[in-house]
Amino acid sequence: MTTLLITSDRPGVGKTATAAAIVSEVLDGGGKAAYLKLFPTRADPDVSYLHEHVLGGEEASAPAQSPGSSSSGDMGLEDTLVLAQQLSAGGHVVVLEGPALIPDEGNPAARVEEIVRKLDCRVLYVKGYSNAEPSRSGQPGGVAFGKHLAGVILNMVPPYRLSQLSGDIGTEGLLGAIPSDRTMASVTVGEVAQGLNGTWVVGEEKASALIENFLIGGNIMDGGETYFGRHENKGVLVRGDRPDIHLACLNTETACLLLTGGFTPNQYVHHEAEQQDVPLLVMEKDTIACAELLDELLLVPPVHHPDKTHRFRELLRSHVDLGFLSELLEGIA
Secondary structure, X not given: OOEEEEEEOOOOOOHHHHHXXXXXXXXXXXXXXXXXXXXXXXXXXXXXXXXXXXXXXXHHOOOOOOOOOEOXXXXXXXXXXXXXXXXXXXXXXXXXXXXXXXXEOEXXXXXXXXXXXXXXXXXXXXXXXXXXXXXXXXXXXXXXXXXXXXXXXXXXXXXXXXXXXXXXXXXXOEEEEEXXXXXXXXXXXXXXXXXXXXXXXXXXXXXXXXXXXEEEEOOOOOOHHHHHOOXXXXXXXXXXXXXXXXXXXXXOOOOEEEEEOOOOOOHHHHHHHHHHOOOEEEOOOOHHHHHHHHHHHHHOOOXXXXXXXXXXXXXXXXXXXXXXXXXXXXXXX
């Protein structure tokens, strides 16, 4: 077996989502998989999510020995590389998540190149789409992976640009272009509650449910059900003293109702939210301030959710040439 190192041009463009999807593909293909992360933080959420929710069960018993278990802090780089080699020799496909190749403290590109040479591993480069760059993503800038490069994935591409990129697939190492996606851009009700410092009134048991759309309730020109009925699986941000808008919203499919201004919902709204099984939260801040906090939360939505892993696997299968996996899976791909 072998090791696949996943890196990117900048943070937040899909390394962890790609790692989770590939580990799932390996396991479902009948192989053994391990996930390790270079330079993890203490109690790293990426490591925790992969080991608990993707590598769960007996198959995770060996790979789940995550860095950071020693009293001196995170596992050192050399120890991580030795563990990767041991797992690979034991028949695991080792998915190793590396840092983004951007200048920061030190030189991450040089460190990654050194690791690639030591492990003699393949490299998958995830590049975030940018309107300021040409369509061809090509080789990672300034990094000489050479024969080790499995290929480049261009992620978060606006759907209208996919057809323009189709002619580039297979050239300059480009394996595919993945469109931006509502599920991948979504956040959970619990993440919204935490980000907006909300107080739960109803539905805390649905904290893990994803919200794919957001609407602001106000002085709308359309009828309430027409306006709110435009989107399903939505969160609605609205002043807490507008029960007429709350009830109109609750007559449509709603993921959660976010009441601003610190107003306690009246008994009719409270009852209807319970009947419809719709989470109800109260925020002290006004609607504009909450909307600004929500914008910050949506800039880099967390990927630690089983539905997102499942969705990203679908996107990889539909838009990326996964032929490089055949070598990792020894023909099971």
